[in-house]
Amino acid sequence: MNITYxxxxxxxxxxxxxxxIIDPFLSGNPASGIxxxxxxxxxxxxxHAHDDHFGDSIEIAKRNDCPIVAxxxxxMHCIRLGAKAHAMNIGGSYSFDxxxxxxxxAFHGSSLREGDQYLYAGQPAGILLTMGDKTxxxxxxxxxxxxxxxxxxxxxxxxxxxxxxxxxTMGPEEAxxxxxxxxxxxxxxxxxxxxxxxxxxxxxxxxxxAEHDIACHVMSSKETITL
Numbered sequence: 001m002n003i004t005y006x007x008x009x010x011x012x013x014x015x016x017x018x019x020x021i022i023d024p025f026l027s028g029n030p031a032s033g034i035x036x037x038x039x040x041x042x043x044x045x046x047x048h049a050h051d052d053h054f055g056d057s058i059e060i061a062k063r064n065d066c067p068i069v070a071x072x073x074x075x076m077h078c079i080r081l082g083a084k085a086h087a088m089n090i091g092g093s094y095s096f097d098x099x100x101x102x103x104x105x106a107f108h109g110s111s112l113r114e115g116d117q118y119l120y121a122g123q124p125a126g127i128l129l130t131m132g133d134k135t136x137x138x139x140x141x142x143x144x145x146x147x148x149x150x151x152x153x154x155x156x157x158x159x160x161x162x163x164x165x166x167x168x169t170m171g172p173e174e175a176x177x178x179x180x181x182x183x184x185x186x187x188x189x190x191x192x193x194x195x196x197x198x199x200x201x202x203x204x205x206x207x208x209x210a211e212h213d214i215a216c217h218v219m220s221s222k223e224t225i226t227l
Contacts, residue, residue, distance in 0.1 A: 001134045001227045003159070005219040007031040009053055009190040011138060011161060015131035018042050018098030022127060022138050025055030031194065033221035036060050043086075045101060045129065046070040047140030048110035049077070049121035052194070058083050069094075069101055073122030077112060090123055102128040104151055106142035108169065126151075134158045134227050137182060141191060144174035152183035158227050160184035163191035164205050165198030172205040179214050186215045186227070 004012040009023045010032065022045045026032040029052070036056035041064050044057045048071075061068045061083040068078045068085045075087035088094060093102035104126040111118040127138045128151070136159045137151065151157075160182045163169035169191055170178065179187050187209055192200040206216035217225050 001131055001136070001158075002224050003136070003188070003227065004224040005188065005221060006034055007221040008194045009047070009138075009141070009161075009163065010055070011188070012039070012041075013129060013131060013136070015134070016098060018131060020045055020099060020129070020131075021060065022129070023047055023053040023055065023140075024057055024060055025052045027056050028052070029055070029194065031221050037063065040064060042066050042098065043096060044068045045127055045138075046074060047106065047127060047138060048108060048124035049074050049112045050110065050141070051113060053141070054112070061085075069096075071103065071110075071122035071125055073120065074110065074112075077121060090125055093128075098131065100130040102130075104128060104137075105145070105147065106140040107145055108141040108143070128155055128157075136161065136227075137184070139163060139178065139190075141169045144170045144178055146181075148178050148181040152181050157182050157184045159186040159188065161188040161190050164189045164200050164202070165192040165194075166200065167197040169198075172200060172208065175205065176208045176212070179209060180212055184214065186217060188217050188219060188225075 001015040072087040075085035078085040106124040108124040110124040162175045202218040209216045
C-alpha cells in the first residue's frame with residue numbers, strides 16, 4: 001500500500017492498481033502541490049463536508065467517472081451536483097472492487113456552504129480503509145473520544161492519520177492518546193499549519209509518539225510512504 005500526502009488532511013492511497021483519495025482539498029490549498037485534474041481515482045472518500053475536506057471532490061469524481069463515498073446526506077448533495085455517489089452512514093461498512101470502507105464516528109461538525117448559508121450535511125466521520133491486507137484509519141476532524149479504544153481492539157490498524165491542529169480538532173497531546181488507544185503502529189499528523197489557528201510543531205508531536213514506540217511520518221506535500 002502506497003500513501004501520498006497532499007497537504008492538510010488529504011491522503012491518496014494506492015494498492016494493486018486501485019486508487020482512492022480522501023478529503024481532496026487541493027485547488028484551494030497552496031500547500032497541496034497538485035491540481036485536481038492530475039488526480040486519477042477509483043473513488044473519492046469524504047469524512048465530512050467542510051470546504052477544507054470536501055474541496056475538489058465533485059471535479060475529481062466527474063472527471064474520473066467514479067463515486068464519492070460519504071454519509072447519506074453528503075452523498076445526496078454530491079448527486080445533486082451531478083456526481084456519482086455511494087451513501088453510507090456511521091458504523092456501516094461496504095466492500096468495493098479493491099477496497100473496503102467502514103465509517104466510524106467523529107466529534108465535529110459537517111456543513112455545506114451555499115452563498116452566505118451553511119447547510120446540514122450529515123454526521124462527520126472517520127474512515128477505516130482496507131486495501132489488500134492493510135487497514136488504515138483516517139480519523140477525519142475530531143476530538144479525542146474513548147471509543148477509539150474499541151476501534152483499535154476490533155481492527156488491526158497499520159497506520160492512523162490523526163488531526164493535531166487543536167482549535168477545531170484535538171491537539172497533539174490528545175492525538176498521542178488516540179494513537180495509543182487505536183494501537184496504531186504508525187501515525188501521520190493531519191490538519192495542522194494550513195491556517196494560523198492550527199499552527200503546531202509536528203516534530204514535537206513525533207517525539208511524544210516516540211516515547212511510546214510509535215513511528216510518526218511528518219510528511220511534506222507529494223511525499224509517499226509504503227506500508
